Each structure stands twice: as structure tokens, then as C-alpha cells.
Amino acid sequence: MAAPSKARTEKRAARRAGEMGSRTEYLAFLLAGENYAVRIGHVAEILRPPPITEVPRSSPTVLGVISVRGRLVTVVDLRRRFRLPEAPLNTPMDRRARILLADVGRGEQIGLLVDEVQQVWRLAVEEIEPANALGGEQPAYIAGIGRPAAGDGTVLILLDLDPILESP
Amino acid sequence: MAEGGGGRGDGGDKVRDEFFSEAQELVDGLGRDLLALDDALKHGRTDVELVNDVFRAVHTLKGLSALFGVTRMAGLSHELEEVLDDLRLGRLEVTATLLDLLFRAVALYSRILAAEKGDGEEPSAEIEQLLLALGQTSQRPTGRGGGGVAQYDLDPALFGVLTEYEEHRLRSSIQQGLSLFRIRVRFSLATIDSALDELKASARPHGEIITYLPSGSGADVDTIELEILMAGRATVDVLRGAIAAPNVAIEEVRRRTASSSQPAGRPAEQLVSQAAPPLATSGAASSAPPAAPRQPPAVATRADAAEMSLRSVSQTVRVDIRKLDRLMTIVGELAIVKTAITRLSERARARAADPRELAMELQRLNRSFDRHLAQMQGGILEVRMVPLGQVFDKLARIVRQISRDLGKEVNLVVTGADTEIDKLIVEELSDPLMHMIRNAIDHAIEGRAERLRVGKPPVGTLALNAFQKGNHVVIGVEDDGAGMDPKGIVAAAIRRGIVTAQEAAELSPRDVLALVFMPGFTTRDVATDTSGRGVGLDVVKTNIAKLGGVVDIASDVGIGTKITVTLPITLAIINVLLVEIAGRLFAVPLASVDEAIQLDASQLRAVDSREVMTVRGASLPICRLDRLFGLAPSHGARKYVVIAQVGTRRLGFVVDEIVGQRDIVIKALGQSLKGVRGFAGATELGDQRVALVLDVAALVEEVLSPGEARFLGWQPAARGA
Numbered sequence: 001m002a003a004p005s006k007a008r009t010e011k012r013a014a015r016r017a018g019e020m021g022s023r024t025e026y027l028a029f030l031l032a033g034e035n036y037a038v039r040i041g042h043v044a045e046i047l048r049p050p051p052i053t054e055v056p057r058s059s060p061t062v063l064g065v066i067s068v069r070g071r072l073v074t075v076v077d078l079r080r081r082f083r084l085p086e087a088p089l090n091t092p093m094d095r096r097a098r099i100l101l102a103d104v105g106r107g108e109q110i111g112l113l114v115d116e117v118q119q120v121w122r123l124a125v126e127e128i129e130p131a132n133a134l135g136g137e138q139p140a141y142i143a144g145i146g147r148p149a150a151g152d153g154t155v156l157i158l159l160d161l162d163p164i165l166e167s168p
Numbered sequence: 169m170a171e172g173g174g175g176r177g178d179g180g181d182k183v184r185d186e187f188f189s190e191a192q193e194l195v196d197g198l199g200r201d202l203l204a205l206d207d208a209l210k211h212g213r214t215d216v217e218l219v220n221d222v223f224r225a226v227h228t229l230k231g232l233s234a235l236f237g238v239t240r241m242a243g244l245s246h247e248l249e250e251v252l253d254d255l256r257l258g259r260l261e262v263t264a265t266l267l268d269l270l271f272r273a274v275a276l277y278s279r280i281l282a283a284e285k286g287d288g289e290e291p292s293a294e295i296e297q298l299l300l301a302l303g304q305t306s307q308r309p310t311g312r313g314g315g316g317v318a319q320y321d322l323d324p325a326l327f328g329v330l331t332e333y334e335e336h337r338l339r340s341s342i343q344q345g346l347s348l349f350r351i352r353v354r355f356s357l358a359t360i361d362s363a364l365d366e367l368k369a370s371a372r373p374h375g376e377i378i379t380y381l382p383s384g385s386g387a388d389v390d391t392i393e394l395e396i397l398m399a400g401r402a403t404v405d406v407l408r409g410a411i412a413a414p415n416v417a418i419e420e421v422r423r424r425t426a427s428s429s430q431p432a433g434r435p436a437e438q439l440v441s442q443a444a445p446p447l448a449t450s451g452a453a454s455s456a457p458p459a460a461p462r463q464p465p466a467v468a469t470r471a472d473a474a475e476m477s478l479r480s481v482s483q484t485v486r487v488d489i490r491k492l493d494r495l496m497t498i499v500g501e502l503a504i505v506k507t508a509i510t511r512l513s514e515r516a517r518a519r520a521a522d523p524r525e526l527a528m529e530l531q532r533l534n535r536s537f538d539r540h541l542a543q544m545q546g547g548i549l550e551v552r553m554v555p556l557g558q559v560f561d562k563l564a565r566i567v568r569q570i571s572r573d574l575g576k577e578v579n580l581v582v583t584g585a586d587t588e589i590d591k592l593i594v595e596e597l598s599d600p601l602m603h604m605i606r607n608a609i610d611h612a613i614e615g616r617a618e619r620l621r622v623g624k625p626p627v628g629t630l631a632l633n634a635f636q637k638g639n640h641v642v643i644g645v646e647d648d649g650a651g652m653d654p655k656g657i658v659a660a661a662i663r664r665g666i667v668t669a670q671e672a673a674e675l676s677p678r679d680v681l682a683l684v685f686m687p688g689f690t691t692r693d694v695a696t697d698t699s700g701r702g703v704g705l706d707v708v709k710t711n712i713a714k715l716g717g718v719v720d721i722a723s724d725v726g727i728g729t730k731i732t733v734t735l736p737i738t739l740a741i742i743n744v745l746l747v748e749i750a751g752r753l754f755a756v757p758l759a760s761v762d763e764a765i766q767l768d769a770s771q772l773r774a775v776d777s778r779e780v781m782t783v784r785g786a787s788l789p790i791c792r793l794d795r796l797f798g799l800a801p802s803h804g805a806r807k808y809v810v811i812a813q814v815g816t817r818r819l820g821f822v823v824d825e826i827v828g829q830r831d832i833v834i835k836a837l838g839q840s841l842k843g844v845r846g847f848a849g850a851t852e853l854g855d856q857r858v859a860l861v862l863d864v865a866a867l868v869e870e871v872l873s874p875g876e877a878r879f880l881g882w883q884p885a886a887r888g889a
Binding site for chain 1: 858
């Protein structure tokens with residue numbers, strides 16, 4: 001039906017893009033119904049959320065800590081960080097919820113809880129609008145807006161992780 | 169905390185690590201030997217065997233550092249070797265001043281090693297000063313001195329490669345007042361033999377070629393650059409005329425002027441002291457009056473020394489082979505258990521066995537496995553343990569140095585140096601202890617005259633003792649100095665704005681002493697070089713707290729001060745009490761748990777908006793952790809109080825449930841949570857769940873901080889049997 005033709009379109013788009021020059025890979029995910037994306041180089045791993053241990057007295061955006069193969073990782077709730085509505089029933093442990101392990105400098109990794117991981121987009125420079133395209137002043141963590149040519153009108157909010165990780 | 173660094177698989181790094189480890193060990197040993205020499209000297213003896221040991225250590229260091237291209241170290245070792253050789257052969261006498269120089273060398277070695285590790289600047293200026301001082305100390309029957317060599321702008325590393333004969337020729341050339349020339353020649357590899365002979369021939373009439381070495385710089389595959397050191401009477405121009413060629417560069421090795429090699433206005437002989445025999449090296453040396461007061465080493469050196477760390481650069485633990493053998497045996501036992509399990513699982517798969525029999529067998533294996541695992545754990549912990557003597561030796565050097573700098577006489581008494589503690593803790597411990605010792609000598613111990621006036625022995629005593637107490641090591645730093653005057657402390661604290669006069673009036677004597685650990689506290693208005701440089705006892709306290717330890721202080725005016733540090737033996741594996749608070753699991757290190765009792769609501773009362781529980785007739789302040797942590801309290805009928813003891817302070821933590829004891833490996837929380845207080849880290853419980861480990865010392869401090877606790881007036885409860 002539609003799917004194979006869509007895949008073909010994408011392939012064609014990708015080929016065309018390859019001819020057009022350098023592209024950056026973004027990992028797209030869903031957060032309160034919106035499409036977000038981060039550069040894939042920042043993401044070390046995608047995890048199914050293990051039980052998260054709350055850390056009293058930490059910032060409200062910090063969900064807690066998890067152990068990833070014996071290493072402690074702080075998990076940040078991106079919904080709370082972006083002041084998005086809380087997940088329904090406040091249960092982030094949806095079947096599709098994932099934790100993105102993001103590399104921070106200083107040898108630390110931080111977990112970012114997202115609603116659902118979608119796909120990887122390879123975006124060319126022409127497919128990225130600057131953040132101010134949204135009008136007005138945007139928070140530092142918004143790096144721009146991605147409009148993949150092959151995305152059938154998909155709009156991605158591209159995130160710069162550094163400001164998020166500096167002050168989770 | 170317990171996480172190792174990333175894999176450092178690089179072979180070069182490994183070799184370099186071994187260099188650091190070996191060099192550090194040599195330097196430490198050197199320090200020990202020097203202390204022994206110093207001790208012998210105080211009793212009027214010179215131990216020839218020790219001098220030989222020192223000589224050998226320096227010689228080994230020289231070779232080692234030359235091998236690894238640590239030229240500064242090689243150069244310094246070379247000059248030291250000269251002096252030590254003189255000592256060994258009786259040409260020089262062991263004096264306190266000479267020992268000062270040698271101790272300075274040990275300190276510089278440590279700093280060179282640290283700099284090589286990328287930890288701080290190389291102390292080039294100080295090395296130069298010391299080289300100069302050493303050079304002038306060295307005294308040969310011929311009158312030639314190492315100092316003569318040091319006056320030339322030569323790479324100290326050069327001496328690492330000169331043969332004895334070449335070195336002899338170099339020295340005697342200098343002695344004769346000949347000029348030194350450095351000639352750089354680039355030869356084609358194909359023709360080097362004939363070209364070199366040719367060059368030698370044309371140079372011979374003008375002087376003597378002392379050595380030629382590949383310079384190692386700028387060479388490509390087909391050519392090699394040699395650096396030739398030549399001595400002669402000719403001028404550089406004559407020489408240039410004689411061996412002119414496009415591939416030759418000649419320069420005269422310049423004598424260093426006094427101003428370039430030392431800070432202006434500080435003649436070298438003040439670095440050496442007047443106690444050394446008069447030297448015939450330079451005219452300048454005799455111009456200083458012999459009775460001139462001994463100047464402390466350059467201020468810059470002292471300031472740096474104050475910042476210096478006693479931490480060793482090596483992370484290596486040397487292990488007694490027998491300990492490893494024991495571990496190996498245990499591993500063997502574990503392998504046997506593993507084999508048995510394999511066999512059992514095969515039988516289970518074959519369904520040949522009776523399930524009950526299998527279950528029993530499994531249980532037996534499990535017990536055996538547990539036992540061996542515990543042994544293994546204990547064995548590995550033991551390997552991590554090192555005697556505190558490692559730190560104490562370094563501290564002894566510091567005591568000697570500071571007391572000489574300040575002109576105070578201090579006798580250091582060390583006991584319990586064989587008490588063992590985790591290597592990691594030892595490393596982190598040296599700096600806080602050094603700080604306490606500085607304080608004691610600088611602030612507490614009086615000068616000789618004052619001591620005599622108040623009827624104390626003229627020489628002050630500083631006692632450093634350590635002993636093991638259960639899972640803790642207790643280290644005491646005690647002096648017989650002036651003690652801390654509560655009035656002075658209070659006045660200083662008010663002046664610094666740490667407390668108000670009104671608050672101060674309500675402080676108990678104990679709380680007054682605790683003020684010295686407050687940030688910003690100092691009794692001095694002028695910082696001295698030795699202590700009081702703004703790094704206060706609060707830093708000591710913080711650093712000890714990071715290791716899970718506590719600091720206590722007791723002081724009597726006129727009698728002395730004792731600072732006690734209580735530390736856990738290891739940081740790697742700790743025994744904890746798992747408790748439940750508001751439905752969440754937390755771990756409380758058992759090391760700081762005194763006992764756990766049921767909460768008896770009838771024994772609770774509020775004192776000054778704080779809950780206090782009466783336990784066996786004594787008051788115990790209570791902290792409700794669910795409230796402190798902002799968790800929704802659970803309404804279980806039965807609650808428990810975990811009584812924590814940190815130093816002499818006790819605090820009861822109210823918890824909902826006591827789950828049990830567990831041995832855990834504690835992991836540090838990430839950087840992103842470093843602002844969160846009250847947790848020492850977290851641990852994995854084995855079922856993917858993570859429990860936070862309470863930082864009991866920090867919580868007790870927070871809850872009972874002087875600002876609030878001083879109104880409480882509680883007495884430590886009598887401890888149960």
C-alpha cells in the first residue's frame with residue numbers, strides 16, 4: 001500500500017541528499033505528542049527504562065538514578081525539563097518509553113526519558129531552520145527546526161543537549 | 169568512587185606507570201633514609217651504611233630518570249650523587265644543613281614526578297637553586313666542585329650519559345678555566361666516519377673534544393646531527409675559522425651569571441648554610457658574613473611548598489606474594505564449586521536425579537560458594553590495604569622541614585605506623601594530616617624560650633598515633649603546645665562574622681572548639697607561609713568527611729591540643745543496614761550505626777522545636793528522614809530509630825522498616841547530582857534496583873550543625889554494652 005512507496009520515496013530522497021553534500025544524523029523521539037530530535041552522536045545507547053530510584057532533594061527534573069551495567073546514571077525527565085504536561089497518570093513507564101543515554105563531557109552519561117523513540121533522520125543543511133524561525137526568543141537548548149524533505153511535513157524540534165545536561 | 173579509570177591498554181603508558189611507581193618508591197625510601205640519618209645526627213652519629221643506601225637510591229633514580237627522559241630528575245640526581253659520594257668517602261660531613269638540601273631534593277623529586285604526570289609546573293627555578301647550592305657544597309680534594317659545572321649552561325641530562333672519564337675531563341677542563349664549546353654538526357650517514365675524523369683533526373689544535381652525542385633533533389633518514397662538547401683555550405671565532413663548514417654550528421657554552429640563575433639579591437651561600445665548611449669555589453661565597461642569620465629558602469619556594477601535595481603520583485599497590493597466593497587458592501576453590509555446579513546442571517538436564525537430592529546438593533554448593541566468595545572479598549580488600557606508615561614517613565619529613573623553617577624544636581613521636589588502611593584513603597589522607605601538622609607546629613607549639621618560661625620541656629612534642637578500632641582507623645595528632653584559647657577563638661569567630669557576640673555567649677566549650685572548623689575561620693590576621701594561607705581546618709574537615717571520616721578536637725589551654733580523625737578502613741565494600749523510608753530503600757553504613765531500636769512515642773518530646781527521644785535516661789536528638797527528604801510519610805504503626813554515632817555526636821534517624829544487613833559496593837553519584845547533600849552514593853541491590861547510601865556524617869552535621877545544635881545542650885547518651 002502506501003508504505004512501500006513511502007520507503008521508495010525516502011530512498012530516493014536519501015540518494016538525492018547524498019549527492020547534495022553533508023548530512024547530519026538525528027535521532028527523533030516523541031515527547032508529549034511533539035517530535036524532537038538530537039544529534040545521534042550524542043546518544044550512546046537506548047534503554048528500556050529499568051526501575052528508577054528517586055533522589056530526594058535533587059532538582060525536580062531529575063527522575064532519579066538507574067544502574068547501567070554497574071554504573072550509576074542520572075535520569076532526567078525531558079517532559080518536566082521542557083515544562084510539558086506530565087505523562088498521563090504520571091506513569092512514565094509506558095511500554096514504548098525509552099531512556100536515551102547521552103554522553104556528557106566529564107565522562108558522565110545522563111539518561112533522558114522520552115515517550116517513544118521514532119527513527120533516525122539524515123538532515124541536510126537546507127532541511128534545518130534556525131531556532132528563531134519559531135519567532136521570538138527560544139531557549140538555548142533548541143538548536144533549530146528540522147524539516148526533512150522526505151518527512152511528509154514532519155517537523156522536528158532539534159535539541160542541543162549541552163544546555164540541558166549542564167543544568168538538568 | 170569505586171569505579172576504576174578507563175582501560176589504559178597502551179603499552180607505553182604501562183611502562184611509564186611502572187616508572188612512576190618505581191621512582192615514587194625510591195623517593196619515599198630516600199625520605200625514610202634521610203630521616204634516619206637526621207635522627208642519627210641528632211645523637212651525634214653518622215651512619216655510613218645509610219649514606220650508602222641514600223647514594224644507591226639516588227644513583228638508581230638517576231639511571232631510571234635518564235632512561236625515561238626525565239632530564240631534570242637525571243640532572244638533579246647527578247649533582248646529588250656528587251655530594252653523596254663526597255659524604256660516602258668522608259670528604260664532606262653530614263650536617264643538618266646538608267640534610268636540609270637533601271630533604272629539599274626529595275621534595276623536588278616528588279614535584280618533578282607530579283609535573284611529569286601533568287600535575288603542576290616543573291619547579292625549574294627551585295631545581296636550579298638546589299643544583300647551585302649542592303654544587304657549592306660538594307668539595308673535592310682537588311678543589312674542583314660540582315658547582316663549577318653547574319655554573320655552565322649545560323643540560324643536566326648530559327651527565328646521565330657522560331662516561332666517568334668524559335665527566336672527569338669535563339670537570340678538569342672547567343677547573344683549568346678553559347672555555348666550553350657546543351658544536352652541532354650534521355653528517356650524512358653515508359660518510360659520517362670519515363667526516364667525523366676530519367672534523368676531529370681540524371679541531372684538535374684548538375682544544376679537546378670531550379664527548380659527542382647524537383642530538384636527536386632535526387635529523388632525517390639520511391643525516392644525523394651530533395652535538396660535540398669541546399673544551400679549549402681558543403675563542404669561539406678561532407674555532408669557527410678552523411672548522412668552518414655549512415653543516416657546522418659552534419657556540420660557546422656560557423657561564424651563568426649569578427643574576428640569571430638565582431633570584432636577584434639572594435646570594436647562593438645563603439641557600440647553603442654557614443654550618444658548611446668554608447668553600448673555595450667562588451669569591452662571592454666568602455663575602456657573606458659567616459654569622460649571617462640563616463635565610464629561609466626563597467619565598468617562592470616556600471609558598472609553593474605550602475601548596476604542595478604529599479600525595480604520591482603512583483596508584484600502584486605492592487602486594488606480598490603470599491597474599492596473592494592465598495587469593496589464587498580461593499580462586500581454585502571457586503573453580504571446584506563451579507565444576508560441581510556444571511555437573512549438577514548436567515544431571516538436572518538428564519532428569520536422572522531426584523529433585524530433592526538436587527536441591528540439597530545445590531544448597532550445599534551455594535553455601536560453599538558464599539564462603540569462598542567472602543574469603544575472596546576479604547582477600548582482595550587485604551591487598552588494597554597499606555600501612556599508614558607510608559603517610560607517616562612523609563609527614564615526618566614535613567615536620568622536620570617546617571620546624572626548621574620556623575626555628576622551632578619539635579620531636580615527632582609516631583606510634584601505630586603499621587595500622588593498615590585502604591590505599592585510596594591513605595592517598596587522600598596525607599594532605600589533611602599535613603595541614604594539621606603545619607597548624608600544630610606553627611600555631612600551637614611554642615618557641616624554646618616561651619616553653620622554658622612556662623616550665624615545659626624545651627623541645628616540643630608532636631605525637632602521631634594510629635590504631636584500629638573495629639572497622640575504623642583512629643588517627644590522633646597531638647601536640648603539647650599552647651592549646652586553644654576559647655576566648656581567642658570566640659573573638660576571632662566574631663571578628664570573622666562566623667557568629668555574633670550574642671550567639672557566642674551561648675556556646676558550650678565543645679561548640680567553641682568546633683568553630684575552628686568553620687569556613688573562613690582563622691585566628692591570624694596575617695597569613696604565614698607555613699599555615700594560615702586561607703586553607704583552613706574547614707577544608708581538612710571536608711576532605712576527611714569525603715572519606716567517610718570525622719574530625720574531633722580537644723584542647724586544653726597551656727597543655728596542648730589533640731585532633732582525632734576517625735576513618736573507615738576501606739571505601740570499597742561497606743556493610744550497610746538497609747532501611748525503608750516512605751516506601752523507598754536506603755542504605756545506612758553500619759560503620760556509623762550504633763544500634764537500632766523501636767521508636768517509642770511516649771519517650772518523645774519537643775525541645776526547642778526539635779524532637780528528642782529519651783533513650784536509657786539520656787536525650788537523643790531525632791531526625792525524621794521522610795520529612796528531611798520531603799517524602800510523603802507512611803503511616804505504619806511501628807517505626808524504628810537507627811542511632812548513628814559520628815565522632816562523639818549521636819543522632820537518631822526515624823525509619824519505617826529495617827530490612828537487613830548487606831555488604832555493598834558503593835558507587836558515586838554522577839557530577840550532575842553533586843549538589844545534592846546527604847548521600848554518599850548509591851548501590852545496586854542485585855535486582856536492577858538502586859538504593860541510595862546515606863552520608864551519615866553529612867546528615868548529622870546538617871541536623872546538628874552548631875547553628876542549631878548549640879541550643880540543644882544534649883549530652884551524648886551512655887552507650888549500651
